[in-house]
Amino acid sequence: MKKNPSGQLLLPYLAGAVAFVLPLVSTEPYIMRILTTIFIFASLGVAWNLVGGYAGQLSLGQSAFFGIGAYTAVLFYLKLNLTPLLGGLMGAGLAVLAAVLIGLPTFRLRGAYFSLATIAFAEILRILLMYFRDFTGGANGISLSFKGNQPWMLQFYSPVPYYYIALFLLIAAVGAAWRIERAKFGRYLAAIRENQEAAESIGVNSGWYKLLAFIISAVITSLLGVFYAFYIGFVDPDMVVGLDLSIRIAVTAIVGGIGYLWGPVVGAIVLIPLAELASTLWGGARAGANLAFYGFLLMIVVLFRPQGMLSLFTEKGGSSH
Amino acid sequence: MSLLVVEGLQKAFGGLLAVNNINFRIEPGEVVALIGPNGAGKTTIVNLITGTFHPDRGTILFAGHNVTALPPWELAKRGMARTFQAVKIFPGLSVLENVQLGAFLRTTSPVEAMKRAEEILEFVGMVEERKVLAKALTLEKRKRLELARALATNPRLLFLDEVMAGLNPKELAEEIEIIRRINATGVTILLIEHILRAVIALSQRVIVLNQGEILAEGPAEAVMKNRAVIEAYLGEGYRDAGSS
Numbered sequence: 001m002k003k004n005p006s007g008q009l010l011l012p013y014l015a016g017a018v019a020f021v022l023p024l025v026s027t028e029p030y031i032m033r034i035l036t037t038i039f040i041f042a043s044l045g046v047a048w049n050l051v052g053g054y055a056g057q058l059s060l061g062q063s064a065f066f067g068i069g070a071y072t073a074v075l076f077y078l079k080l081n082l083t084p085l086l087g088g089l090m091g092a093g094l095a096v097l098a099a100v101l102i103g104l105p106t107f108r109l110r111g112a113y114f115s116l117a118t119i120a121f122a123e124i125l126r127i128l129l130m131y132f133r134d135f136t137g138g139a140n141g142i143s144l145s146f147k148g149n150q151p152w153m154l155q156f157y158s159p160v161p162y163y164y165i166a167l168f169l170l171i172a173a174v175g176a177a178w179r180i181e182r183a184k185f186g187r188y189l190a191a192i193r194e195n196q197e198a199a200e201s202i203g204v205n206s207g208w209y210k211l212l213a214f215i216i217s218a219v220i221t222s223l224l225g226v227f228y229a230f231y232i233g234f235v236d237p238d239m240v241v242g243l244d245l246s247i248r249i250a251v252t253a254i255v256g257g258i259g260y261l262w263g264p265v266v267g268a269i270v271l272i273p274l275a276e277l278a279s280t281l282w283g284g285a286r287a288g289a290n291l292a293f294y295g296f297l298l299m300i301v302v303l304f305r306p307q308g309m310l311s312l313f314t315e316k317g318g319s320s321h
Numbered sequence: 322m323s324l325l326v327v328e329g330l331q332k333a334f335g336g337l338l339a340v341n342n343i344n345f346r347i348e349p350g351e352v353v354a355l356i357g358p359n360g361a362g363k364t365t366i367v368n369l370i371t372g373t374f375h376p377d378r379g380t381i382l383f384a385g386h387n388v389t390a391l392p393p394w395e396l397a398k399r400g401m402a403r404t405f406q407a408v409k410i411f412p413g414l415s416v417l418e419n420v421q422l423g424a425f426l427r428t429t430s431p432v433e434a435m436k437r438a439e440e441i442l443e444f445v446g447m448v449e450e451r452k453v454l455a456k457a458l459t460l461e462k463r464k465r466l467e468l469a470r471a472l473a474t475n476p477r478l479l480f481l482d483e484v485m486a487g488l489n490p491k492e493l494a495e496e497i498e499i500i501r502r503i504n505a506t507g508v509t510i511l512l513i514e515h516i517l518r519a520v521i522a523l524s525q526r527v528i529v530l531n532q533g534e535i536l537a538e539g540p541a542e543a544v545m546k547n548r549a550v551i552e553a554y555l556g557e558g559y560r561d562a563g564s565s
Contacts, residue, residue, distance in 0.1 A: 184425045195409045195412075197393075198405070198410065198411065198470075200392070200394050201394075201471075202426055202473075202474050203398050206394075
């Protein structure tokens with residue numbers, strides 16, 4: 001419903017404007033890196049939210065799509081010198097295929113089958129990437145050698161272009177979610193989440209709409225994977241297809257505000273700096289410390305703010321329901 | 322042409338034959354009541370017709386087409402709508418949003434669906450509650466909301482599964498009036514109801530079900546004088562009360 005347009009709705013535009021002009025003020029690489037990471041995770045959370053929030057289907061295998069995008073684009077670049085802009089499209093296509101493969105059999109069932117299938121799929125993919133090491137580099141991953149400023153290859157000297165691309169991807173993801181949320185499609189997803197049987201009785205083909213949401217989520221996630229691979233200049237199976245990543249994506253959305261348009265954005269703004277701080281404190285000595293930290297925050301939020309941190313800023317928790 | 326033709330419908334759950342060789346027709350514009358004791362198979366029949374369950378045997382023709390075992394959403398598109406005995410609303414959405422979701426079946430425009438929802442809420446007398454979350458409603462109001470949501474899909478055949486249970490006499494009179502008005506707009510209705518006053522007031526025809534089989538069928542007054550019906554469902558007390 002329409003909310004007071006002067007108050008809370010202004011905040012995202014304000015933040016967006018600040019994000020746009022910030023590099024004019026400072027291009028400090030550290031700040032650029034944190035913000036770029038925030039944009040990436042916010043976008044990943046927004047994509048997760050389409051399925052996990054709007055449709056209420058808990059995906060714990062988003063890293064599969066992220067990894068498909070990352071590896072497809074990297075391999076095409078490496079083997080055929082193909083621009084990631086095209087390789088990324090191939091990756092997105094493969095991500096659609098993967099989403100159909102997971103969603104088609106499981107969306108007809110109720111309960112945890114879908115969540116389990118997403119985990120299983122991502123894990124199988126991760127193991128396959130390790131196994132075919134001659135082609136994929138195995139557990140060592142693949143490093144992209146930097147060959148100078150080549151925009152078409154997503155290679156830049158400066159962190160600023162990456163920053164703007166990530167910001168653009170976030171705006172695109174939020175824009176897509178905003179459109180979906182307000183359309184019949186988004187309302188039908190809410191109906192499925194609220195009561196699937198009732199939704200079907202008023203004409204909602206629940207399996208189809210869930211699949212469609214999952215496909216869109218997969219495409220967005222895979223494109224972010226493409227970007228991330230070329231931004232970092234490196235991929236390995238644990239980093240881009242690991243269960244850790246899937247959990248971090250879901251937690252970002254849940255902590256921020258599950259099912260709310262701006263929830264994942266708030267989640268990323270809160271979590272990424274905190275995770276950064278945590279890894280500085282613990283020195284990354286144990287990779288698990290980071291994840292334990294996520295788990296701890298998740299517990300706090302679920303116990304005290306089940307609607308997510310977004311509800312701290314807005315009375316009712318944002319603009320979705 | 323009959324709007325609905327049910328032929329040889331049969332469904333077993335494990336060893337229990339819930340519905341056994343059911344045959345009936347519903348003509349366009351009719352209000353038909355399906356009555357019978359608890360466990361007689363009334364809701365199962367509705368679930369079989371509306372696609373929730375698949376029949377083991379039998380055919381269902383809707384508007385001349387074989388619709389046996391089609392999924393619920395497909396049947397909704399073709400013009401069936403229902404309420405649920407165990408109410409199934411969208412609890413976290415507002416009353417208006419609940420009804421808007423029904424209206425989306427006939428339009429993709431949120432504005433149009435909202436307009437239609439407003440009309441329906443006006444029609445069923447729930448305008449004041451439009452902004453209320455569905456989960457905050459009383460059970461009786463939830464049933465009314467389900468009715469409104471079903472109506473918003475613009476159905477040809479409406480299944481009402483005990484929408485009047487728990488209503489006080491004033492609310493009951495109101496509900497009967499609403500159903501009458503729905504029927505007057507050309508919607509055919511299959512009514513599952515235990516409240517005989519409502520059955521008599523609304524239905525042109527009554528089908529009595531007992532242990533998964535049709536026990537009697539006909540106009541309400543005639544059926545309620547039927548010996549077998551009195552014994553199986555109404556009880557001896559009813560005959561005594563009726564004759565006094």
